[in-house]
Amino acid sequence: ILNVEQSPQSLHVQEGDSTNFTCSFPSSNFYALHWYRWETAKSPEALFVMTLNGDEKKKGRISATLNTKEGYSYLYIKGSQPEDSATYLCAQLLFGNEKLTFGTGTRLTIIP
Amino acid sequence: DVKVTQSSRYLVKRTGEKVFLECVQDMDHENMFWYRQDPGLGLRLIYFSYDVKMKEKGDIPEGYSVSREKKERFSLILESASTNQTSMYLCASSYERGRVNEQFFGPGTRLTVL
Numbered sequence: 001i002l003n004v005e006q007s008p009q010s011l012h013v014q015e016g017d018s019t020n021f022t023c024s025f026p027s028s029n030f031y032a033l034h035w036y037r038w039e040t041a042k043s044p045e046a047l048f049v050m051t052l053n054g055d056e057k058k059k060g061r062i063s064a065t066l067n068t069k070e071g072y073s074y075l076y077i078k079g080s081q082p083e084d085s086a087t088y089l090c091a092q093l094l095f096g097n098e099k100l101t102f103g104t105g106t107r108l109t110i111i112p
Numbered sequence: 113d114v115k116v117t118q119s120s121r122y123l124v125k126r127t128g129e130k131v132f133l134e135c136v137q138d139m140d141h142e143n144m145f146w147y148r149q150d151p152g153l154g155l156r157l158i159y160f161s162y163d164v165k166m167k168e169k170g171d172i173p174e175g176y177s178v179s180r181e182k183k184e185r186f187s188l189i190l191e192s193a194s195t196n197q198t199s200m201y202l203c204a205s206s207y208e209r210g211r212v213n214e215q216f217f218g219p220g221t222r223l224t225v226l
Contacts, residue, residue: 004154032212043116044155044202046214089155098143098162098209099170102154 004092006103013080014111020076021106023090027071032093034100035064035075039086047075047088080110115139116218118203124224131190133221135203142208144186145215146170146178149200161186162209193225 005024013019025033032051038044048057053068061078077084087107091100119134135144143162147155147170157170159178167178175197179187186205190197201221206213 034214036215036217043217043219045217049212049214051212091155093212098160098168099157100155100215102147102156104152104154 004090004101004103006088006090006106008106009104010107010109012109012111013077015080015082017080018076018078019080019108020074021088021108023073023075023103025071025073025090025092025101025103027068029094029096030068030071030092031095031097033066033068033073034091034093035073036089036091037086038089038105044089075106077108080108082110082112084108085110116203116205116216118201118218118221120221121219122222122224124226125190125193126226127194129190129193129225131193131223131225133188133190133201133203133223135186135188135205135218136184137186137205137216138184139205139207139216140183141205141216142183143206143213143215144180145204145206146176146186146188147202147204148172149202149220155202158188193223195225197223198225199223 035047036044050066055066087105089105091102116137145160146158161180177189203218204215206215
């Protein structure tokens with residue numbers, strides 16, 4: 001993996017169902033992984049900043065895991081609600097670098 | 113709460129015009145960033161600054177310049193706007209250089225160059 005990649009690009013999920021999506025990134029020189037939620041007409045907001053291999057973080061119904069050795073992170077949403085509809089972005093920070101490299105995002109639509 | 117504000121939500125300019133996009137943050141953050149967002153592409157970094165009067169090129173600096181005269185304000189300048197600079201521009205700030213900090217984003221400016 002040379003760039004930060006997210007899959008799927010878009011996802012439609014029935015309200016109440018759980019879902020997950022993936023962020024893949026180069027594993028060398030890893031420093032941190034960020035997850036952001038970007039709702040339409042709003043600013044992107046940080047969900048998690050993760051640094052350690054095996055890290056798991058949780059905020060309400062949303063959680064994320066991190067595997068720095070194989071270069072991936074999963075974002076899970078349990079019991080999806082309409083307000084979860086947004087684009088979810090991940091971004092990698094490399095060691096010694098101030099710049100975040102963003103993936104293209106996963107656009108999640110919750111169907112009532 | 114951190115607040116990042118941008119001078120305009122929507123802007124329409126003509127080819128060749130000089131364009132200023134302003135960003136202000138109110139939490140004494142050291143780092144400030146300018147990104148652009150285009151369909152099918154991730155947020156791409158144009159320039160960033162980690163101190164007053166300091167600037168660093170991002171991944172796509174061509175056609176842009178920046179100014180940071182005060183800690184709270186970071187301006188993006190399009191010296192001579194072109195149609196390929198039509199995009200959504202997002203400003204962000206974060207606490208301090210050398211730390212793993214989340215970035216706080218402004219609401220974005222959707223710029224159309226005719």
